[in-house]
Amino acid sequence: MADNRKPLLPVNEALARLLKGASPLGVETVSLEQAHNRILASELIAKRTQPPFAASAMDGYAVRASDAANAGAALKVIGEVAAGYVFDGMIDAGECVRIFTGAPLPEGADAILIQEDAEPAGENLIKVSEGVAKGTHVRPAGLDFLEGDVLLTEGRLLDAGALCLAASGNYASLPVLKKPRIGILATGDELRTPGSKLEPGQIIASNSYGVGAIAKEHGADIVDFGIARDDEQSLKQALQAAIDAKCDVLITLGGASVGEHDLVRSVFTAAGMKLDFWKIAMRPGKPLMFGTLGNMRILGLPGNPVSSLVCTQLFGVPLICALGGRSYSQIRQKAKLTAPIKANGNREQYARATISRTPHGFEATVFENQDSSIISFYANANGLVVRPIDTPAANKDDEVEFIALTSID
């Protein structure tokens, strides 16, 4: 029998051991389209100036401000210029050029008279109805950025604004950090894939979908190794498949506890895994296991669905972020309890709760039943109330800390 009475590893120590040596996995170059939501691997320097020329910000007339300062002035229209073209000539005193948004300012012009402020005054003639000052509606060259400027810094998440800026800086492809490749392996003779007709004793394997979704949300690529049976051969085969697929991390689901059918740790250790830790002072998530096999990290999550999901949030996410070069910080906020809760014993507790925003701050309603098999409570929770080891019972209106799982209305 395994020894269940050994002191359990505190959550923060387990996390520190898991993250030791976890750093970005390397760089690859991808097209702008593929770069969305990736992490920029190096500083991006503008290859051009934007706008590259002084340009009109409006549709109207390019004028010399000294000619068009006052209403009533008449100007001769000597030509036209649209975006994509250059006016081949020079504006002299008393002249103007019909111009459209984005077109380069003709030589001699120093302001734009918008067409709403000009009236026709005969053939090729306009009259100023509202005077303009020098520089009006002119975008100077380099208003946005100059060639050689730092457009984006290393480590930047390539979101919509960053991609648009990189494109404008004349980059068709970008150096990005490699995505961590996360293998997911469900284990258990009782498990069948969603959509299956179940025989007595069988259940649906659900955890891979939740764990995979969280991992993907944090920039991982997922390789699903399906379901291994609770036997040595099946587990060894799956482990080899994860090694062959060059997974950076293999996440196993289930088979982590102390029963005779919980074989993940023993089979993987026999196959060469170096066990770092097993069993932590956390509820849910006690049988969490971590080890390494060559370059591959192995995170063994407990099979209870909520344990799998909470452990992925608490351990999987920081690991994936460290390997993918993404910033990660666990934000804890305070809320008042809407009802009393029990003492939580010798494990740090991550209790599923609904958090709501009130004019006086956040309120937390902790689900009364914290059984780690209840997926529906996790799915309907938007926060985890964190309770340190041996926290006594708490009353309504007592303050607790929580981690948000989704945005809170």
Ligand SMILES: Nc1nc2c(c(=O)[nH]1)N[C@H]1C(S)=C(S)[C@@H](COP(=O)(O)OP(=O)(O)OC[C@H]3O[C@@H](n4cnc5c(N)ncnc54)[C@H](O)[C@@H]3O)O[C@H]1N2
């Ligand atoms: N004598 C003891 N028994 C247990 C202990 C203990 O300390 N002493 N720890 C309990 C705790 S805490 C947890 S958590 C569970 C975790 O056990 P395992 O990781 O070995 O998980 P399994 O036994 O394989 O599965 C538990 C439960 O979850 C279901 N399951 C498993 N995988 C999936 C999946 N992919 N999708 C959906 N559901 C899954 C499985 O059928 C079981 O019902 O151990 C306690 N026992």
Ligand code: MOO
């Ligand atoms: O610690 Mo287990 O993960 O509660 O159910």
